[in-house]
Amino acid sequence: MPVNSIHIPTYPYYIxxxxxxxxxxxxxxxxxxxxxxxxxxxxxxxxDEVDEAIISARIAQxxxxxxxxxxxxxxxxxxxxxxxxSKDEIAATIMKEVGKTLKDAYKxxxxxxxxxxYTVEEALHMHGESMRGDxxxxxxxxxxxxxxxxxxxxxxxxxxxxxxxxxxxxxxAPALISGNTVIFKPATQGTISGLKMIEALxxxxxxxGLVNLVTGxxxxxxxxxxxxxxxxxxxxxxxxxTGINIAKKxxxxxxxxxxxxxxxxxxxxxxxxxxxxxxxxxxxxxxxxQRCTAIKRVLAHENIADNLVQILKEETMNLSVGSPKDxxxxxxxxxxxxxxxxQGLIDDALEKGATLVTGNKRSKNLIYPTLLDxxxxxxxxxxxxxxxxxxxxxxxxxxxxxxxxxxQSEYGLQASVFTNDxxxxxxxxxxxxxxxxxxxxxxxxxxxxxPFIGIKKSGIGSQGIRRSIESMxxxxxxxxxxxx
Ligand code: NAP
Ligand code: G3P
Numbered sequence: 001m002p003v004n005s006i007h008i009p010t011y012p013y014y015i016x017x018x019x020x021x022x023x024x025x026x027x028x029x030x031x032x033x034x035x036x037x038x039x040x041x042x043x044x045x046x047x048d049e050v051d052e053a054i055i056s057a058r059i060a061q062x063x064x065x066x067x068x069x070x071x072x073x074x075x076x077x078x079x080x081x082x083x084x085x086s087k088d089e090i091a092a093t094i095m096k097e098v099g100k101t102l103k104d105a106y107k108x109x110x111x112x113x114x115x116x117x118y119t120v121e122e123a124l125h126m127h128g129e130s131m132r133g134d135x136x137x138x139x140x141x142x143x144x145x146x147x148x149x150x151x152x153x154x155x156x157x158x159x160x161x162x163x164x165x166x167x168x169x170x171x172x173a174p175a176l177i178s179g180n181t182v183i184f185k186p187a188t189q190g191t192i193s194g195l196k197m198i199e200a201l202x203x204x205x206x207x208x209g210l211v212n213l214v215t216g217x218x219x220x221x222x223x224x225x226x227x228x229x230x231x232x233x234x235x236x237x238x239x240x241x242t243g244i245n246i247a248k249k250x251x252x253x254x255x256x257x258x259x260x261x262x263x264x265x266x267x268x269x270x271x272x273x274x275x276x277x278x279x280x281x282x283x284x285x286x287x288x289x290q291r292c293t294a295i296k297r298v299l300a301h302e303n304i305a306d307n308l309v310q311i312l313k314e315e316t317m318n319l320s321v322g323s324p325k326d327x328x329x330x331x332x333x334x335x336x337x338x339x340x341x342x343q344g345l346i347d348d349a350l351e352k353g354a355t356l357v358t359g360n361k362r363s364k365n366l367i368y369p370t371l372l373d374x375x376x377x378x379x380x381x382x383x384x385x386x387x388x389x390x391x392x393x394x395x396x397x398x399x400x401x402x403x404x405x406x407x408q409s410e411y412g413l414q415a416s417v418f419t420n421d422x423x424x425x426x427x428x429x430x431x432x433x434x435x436x437x438x439x440x441x442x443x444x445x446x447x448x449x450x451p452f453i454g455i456k457k458s459g460i461g462s463q464g465i466r467r468s469i470e471s472m473x474x475x476x477x478x479x480x481x482x483x484x
Pocket of ligand 1: 158159185186188216219221223226242243245246259261385387
């Protein structure tokens with residue numbers, strides 16, 4: 001499909017089942033975060049081309065919505081099979097494009113195929129309900145309400161760079177199985193991986209117009225998409241500032257926004273420090289901390305903080321740093337701008353008196369894993385989402401102080417509580433403002449049938465397979481007024 005100029009492929013966009021080059025004649029260079037070279041060019045499409053995508057989605061939706069569920073299911077099962085069949089190519093593309101290790105990239109493809117299969121099975125077992133009128137005082141039982149779920153129409157699915165395949169399919173699969181059509185806008189730095197996923201969908205024989213891939217910078221076509229009056233629902237995963245912009249610009253349509261996080265790891269003095277440290281390090285540093293659910297601060301009880309910091313230091317210094325090709329735990333960040341932001345947080349904290357435990361070393365967009373102790377709330381690293389490998393440690397005197405500091409954050413995605421006392425765990429969990437609290441485990445999304453919720457500036461609405469299907473449908477009530 002791509003037209004080769006010398007070595008750099010140019011990738012088309014995809015509308016109504018056709019692979020096209022934009023009439024804008026404009027393309028965007030995609031740099032590999034670790035190869036530091038252009039690995040491909042993607043189309044910068046025009047607003048007219050966005051309109052064409054939305055029109056084809058609208059037209060196709062009428063027929064798709066009335067197709068039998070089993071028929072829709074077969075296309076998604078085939079899509080999952082096609083993804084598995086082309087996992088080598090897709091995983092290699094994910095690694096090159098977003099700098100994830102090949103092992104993690106394969107995991108992402110496999111997880112996506114399983115997600116699609118589970119979404120189909122879940123939908124096959126979601127049924128409406130019926131109600132009789134006579135359960136309400138004075139009403140007759142000959143009044144019967146039949147409630148069913150119907151598709152919303154055209155869903156705008158916008159995904160982030162860090163899971164270019166999984167967090168895209170996590171929107172497209174529930175949308176399709178429930179009778180919607182999709183306008184898919186991948187992150188620019190994730191477009192090629194997203195396109196490979198759509199190629200697999202194309203090979204499944206999915207009817208034209210059901211899924212349309214629109215490529216281009218969010219800063220150029222994003223607002224136009226979001227404000228478009230033919231969009232019926234937006235499912236967005238990305239940064240909080242972008243999410244807030246979408247909430248302001250979208251008009252009277254359902255939104256699911258999965259945004260940033262500042263997940264705390266609260267370590268009580270009775271916790272198993274070695275197990276807690278393992279979970280914290282994995283939660284904080286996998287994929288260099290470029291996960292919305294990464295542990296982004298440690299709130300350690302002062303009685304055990306010295307021991308915990310020592311263990312965290314050893315664990316951090318044992319982390320492999322380098323190229324994703326070598327399966328390194330710490331890999332170069334998605335771009336230099338992100339690395340500058342992370343370095344800025346480290347510098348600010350050290351200037352304000354934080355203790356450098358280990359790290360604070362950098363080579364271009366590769367930031368070495370950094371632990372900062374004695375961090376206080378006046379330091380930006382205590383409140384900002386780094387999306388990089390820096391972990392601040394704040395010492396607390398009590399569970400209540402940990403809860404207060406945790407809840408001071410504008411974010412509310414997840415939190416971890418480490419203790420051997422289950423009652424204490426629930427006391428803390430019940431008071432933490434977050435969508436999910438993990439007891440003695442790292443913060444993470446999944447398994448993918450679990451509800452995944454961000455509150456406060458971490459989001460609106462809920463993901464997780466059944467929740468996603470529900471968010472892309474609405475109830476339709478038919479009332480039978482039978483003869484008495
Ligand atoms: P981002 O910069 O917010 O971009 C996310 C998506 O929004 C991209 O596709 C981007 O396109 C698009 N976009 C940009 N401006 C837009 C606009 N005006 N209207 C509509 N769409 C627009 O986020 P990112 O850097 O890709 O991802 C990192 C952030 O996402 C972090 O904050 C992380 O916490 C969050 N995240 C949250 C979750 C979750 O489930 N809660 C999961 C993953 C990531 P371009 O790429 O073309 O700019
Ligand atoms: O940032 C992506 C987010 O959805 C996290 O997923 O599975 O790495 O916790 P996971």
